[in-house]
Amino acid sequence: MVTTRDLEAHFEFECKACENGHCSKADVEKILAERKGLKDFYETFKEHIRECKRMTYGQYMFVIDREILPEAVLWWHNHPEFKETHLSTAVGTDERPLNGKFAFIPFLNVQVEPLNMDGNYWVFLKTYMPADDPSFPSVAAKLPAALWIEREVKDLLGFNPINHPDPRRLILPEDWPEGVYPLRKDMDYKHSPITEPKTEYRPTPKDTSLVPMGPVHAGVEEPAHFRLFVKGEEIVDVDYRGFYSHRGIEKTGEGRLTYNQILFLAERICGICGYQHSVSYAMAVERLADVEIPDRARYIRTLLLELERIHNHLLWVGIAAHLVGYDTGFMHAWRIREPVMWLVERLTGNRKQYGMNIVGGVRRDLLDYRKEEVLKVVRQIREDTKKFLDIALNTNTFIKRAEGVGILPYKVAKAYSVLGPTARASGRKIDARLDQATKTAMAYNEVDFKVPVYKEGDVLARVLVRMDELFESIWIVEQLIDQMPGGNIMVPIGDLPEYEEALGFTEAHRGEVVHYVMTGEKNKVYRWKVRAPTYNNLPAIPEMLKGYHVADAPIIIASIDPCYSCTERVQFVDIKTRKVKVLTEAEFNELSIKHKGVF
Amino acid sequence: MAEAPPYSEKLKSWDRFEAERFSRKAPITTPYPFIDIEKPPEYRGIPHINPEKCIGCGACANVCPPDALIMEWDKEHGVKRLTYNAARCIRCARCIEVCPTGAMEPTTRFEIATNNKEDLVEVVEHKLAYCEDCDEYLDFTERQIEYVRNILPREIFHLYALEDRIKLTQEEKMRRTVVKLRETEGNIYSTFILLNTREGGEE
Numbered sequence A: 001m002v003t004t005r006d007l008e009a010h011f012e013f014e015c016k017a018c019e020n021g022h023c024s025k026a027d028v029e030k031i032l033a034e035r036k037g038l039k040d041f042y043e044t045f046k047e048h049i050r051e052c053k054r055m056t057y058g059q060y061m062f063v064i065d066r067e068i069l070p071e072a073v074l075w076w077h078n079h080p081e082f083k084e085t086h087l088s089t090a091v092g093t094d095e096r097p098l099n100g101k102f103a104f105i106p107f108l109n110v111q112v113e114p115l116n117m118d119g120n121y122w123v124f125l126k127t128y129m130p131a132d133d134p135s136f137p138s139v140a141a142k143l144p145a146a147l148w149i150e151r152e153v154k155d156l157l158g159f160n161p162i163n164h165p166d167p168r169r170l171i172l173p174e175d176w177p178e179g180v181y182p183l184r185k186d187m188d189y190k191h192s193p194i195t196e197p198k199t200e201y202r203p204t205p206k207d208t209s210l211v212p213m214g215p216v217h218a219g220v221e222e223p224a225h226f227r228l229f230v231k232g233e234e235i236v237d238v239d240y241r242g243f244y245s246h247r248g249i250e251k252t253g254e255g256r257l258t259y260n261q262i263l264f265l266a267e268r269i270c271g272i273c274g275y276q277h278s279v280s281y282a283m284a285v286e287r288l289a290d291v292e293i294p295d296r297a298r299y300i301r302t303l304l305l306e307l308e309r310i311h312n313h314l315l316w317v318g319i320a321a322h323l324v325g326y327d328t329g330f331m332h333a334w335r336i337r338e339p340v341m342w343l344v345e346r347l348t349g350n351r352k353q354y355g356m357n358i359v360g361g362v363r364r365d366l367l368d369y370r371k372e373e374v375l376k377v378v379r380q381i382r383e384d385t386k387k388f389l390d391i392a393l394n395t396n397t398f399i400k401r402a403e404g405v406g407i408l409p410y411k412v413a414k415a416y417s418v419l420g421p422t423a424r425a426s427g428r429k430i431d432a433r434l435d436q437a438t439k440t441a442m443a444y445n446e447v448d449f450k451v452p453v454y455k456e457g458d459v460l461a462r463v464l465v466r467m468d469e470l471f472e473s474i475w476i477v478e479q480l481i482d483q484m485p486g487g488n489i490m491v492p493i494g495d496l497p498e499y500e501e502a503l504g505f506t507e508a509h510r511g512e513v514v515h516y517v518m519t520g521e522k523n524k525v526y527r528w529k530v531r532a533p534t535y536n537n538l539p540a541i542p543e544m545l546k547g548y549h550v551a552d553a554p555i556i557i558a559s560i561d562p563c564y565s566c567t568e569r570v571q572f573v574d575i576k577t578r579k580v581k582v583l584t585e586a587e588f589n590e591l592s593i594k595h596k597g598v599f
Numbered sequence B: 001m002a003e004a005p006p007y008s009e010k011l012k013s014w015d016r017f018e019a020e021r022f023s024r025k026a027p028i029t030t031p032y033p034f035i036d037i038e039k040p041p042e043y044r045g046i047p048h049i050n051p052e053k054c055i056g057c058g059a060c061a062n063v064c065p066p067d068a069l070i071m072e073w074d075k076e077h078g079v080k081r082l083t084y085n086a087a088r089c090i091r092c093a094r095c096i097e098v099c100p101t102g103a104m105e106p107t108t109r110f111e112i113a114t115n116n117k118e119d120l121v122e123v124v125e126h127k128l129a130y131c132e133d134c135d136e137y138l139d140f141t142e143r144q145i146e147y148v149r150n151i152l153p154r155e156i157f158h159l160y161a162l163e164d165r166i167k168l169t170q171e172e173k174m175r176r177t178v179v180k181l182r183e184t185e186g187n188i189y190s191t192f193i194l195l196n197t198r199e200g201g202e203e
């Protein structure tokens, strides 16, 4: 991977431990010195590191032995200096067509210093597993943040996390036959095994009764099944079964979609934070191809991201009000939100699913005569929201239901890698807009804003964090309009490099959205992994519910602003590259034989 | 008991920030669908294929993410069929961007609900070009050939002898190449030029 403009040095770096013999040209010392912490990690795990690589600006990969995977992850996650470092997510890939192995890569968001865009970075800890024994020691046994992702790779790829504390199915239904793994490359796209339906719930603990909540959430109107184990009114434990809206769109894209087509699918993962997904995906591909998008495109993207955040936060506060029985608040919040929808319809051509992105920039320019409208709308929203908050925060119905309810302590939030406003309400100082280098795809480095953090960790704190953020977003929008540079809005990116990996990320209004892209041949995508923020927040819900009343459950669940359809997306696009390659080569040969015959 | 003031009077005494708008008309909601709703000129509605302009090149079907546009060949009847299904369309407008002739037209239509699925489908059929030597239809349409004729400069036509060859099948073209080759006694350069002519036809 070649450098971006922000980094003076260097192409690939392969460390001395690698076996492939590229070592002489790489200046390991220099690259390891690029960011704080890399060197320490290298020194600690020297014997087990097989290869090191700088993927792109601010993204480093270590290929490590699978035996030390939990230690390596925990080394970062519990780093004594880098307090907010967390295990963001992981991806499993069937790389058998390439090298005969399976790969599992946990991603760590390393926070050298809170909100330091230039200092913080991503670490990929890649580990290879032989095809006949795809197992690795479970990280989840020691770190709850890895609970779901390990169940996911177990379901979809048949990996075996040894000593996983809760090895039930997560994504696939219980009646899916054993030994059929949809994301393996040899699984046929049309194969759809149907068997007897069955379910696998946790047994109700002794002396408790069961209150099922679901399979459709009452307030958020999406499928999710919570099983509350109660003693009287009090919730003692919770079981969760979701992934009812798992669509497995990966196979739809197999071999057919180009990288630009996937972009439009990505935007449709979520009906609320769709643009965040779209920007994340575009960013991942731009990082791979190492293109710099024009400044004007970065500004337009940021503007739309912030407008989306404004409407999302207003939408959420309306739902929260509705769930505590304060419907007046609900109506007002949504009334205030409407002008944003009206505005983006004029800026992008649609109320939602803006369709503005293309890999390499944006598709529509911001017309000058609409600039005034933007300012007018955000100004009006600021006024209206102030009045709304004035009323809502003085309404006892609302406050009594929110204050001191659903407390999530900082330690738990950290252990589960909780993200976004939910984490910031529990005192975590993270915000992917500032704490990671978003500057190649967005313009957050050029505007000024604060990241509100509260310590209480209850529902009220989550309301307040979001409302503070909303005002910050309005301020960002005003700055962006003011500073908007001229120039092009996109650059063509040409052919993608083959088998490169990179992450794209944005701070959605629920937390960081991460898209992982690995390219295949001929401008196709070999592996695409989406991690929506709710994926990290939802496993922490049982911790928030314990000890509260059944009546509080809906608002506590809604307080993380869950979005089931994006969490359950699992819209990996996996291209059967091998197959494609064989076909095209055969075609190619046929053609050349024909030509030779003519000659 | 003193008479309570009517509810509407009570409302007035509340300090409601939208009160003044309230007195004019119901401010927030509109009686849509009984009125027309304002659509901004920027609005991305469903696209529409203008059959007059479409040449059947299939560029739109290639970029369409959800397969709302499908290109089919019916070699027996010599037809190339472009089908647009509004029910699948996600209104991304990629097809409009790539259409070389402007046949994909943007509209601001969005109310496509119907009780007859066929209302959602647009079909444009094109006649395929016909190779008389082989008695067979080509992959591309007559209009595509017409279009290529119009955009390619005349010199190129002459250089590659396109006028005679453009309506031939691949095999026939090759056969002629061989004939030509025999004439030119293995002059590789001119053979090369002739082989390249395929590209022109497929544009």
Ligand code: SF4
Residues within 6 Å of the ligand: B047, B063, B064, B065, B066, B067, B068, B069, B088, B089, B090, B091, B092, B093, B094, B095, B096
């Ligand atoms: S607008 Fe998009 S989805 Fe609809 S037909 Fe065109 S390319 Fe396909």
Ligand code: SF4
Residues within 6 Å of the ligand: B049, B053, B054, B055, B056, B057, B058, B059, B060, B061, B082, B098, B099, B100, B101, B102, B103, B104
């Ligand atoms: S791209 Fe335009 S000209 Fe080509 S088939 Fe589609 S509508 Fe017709």
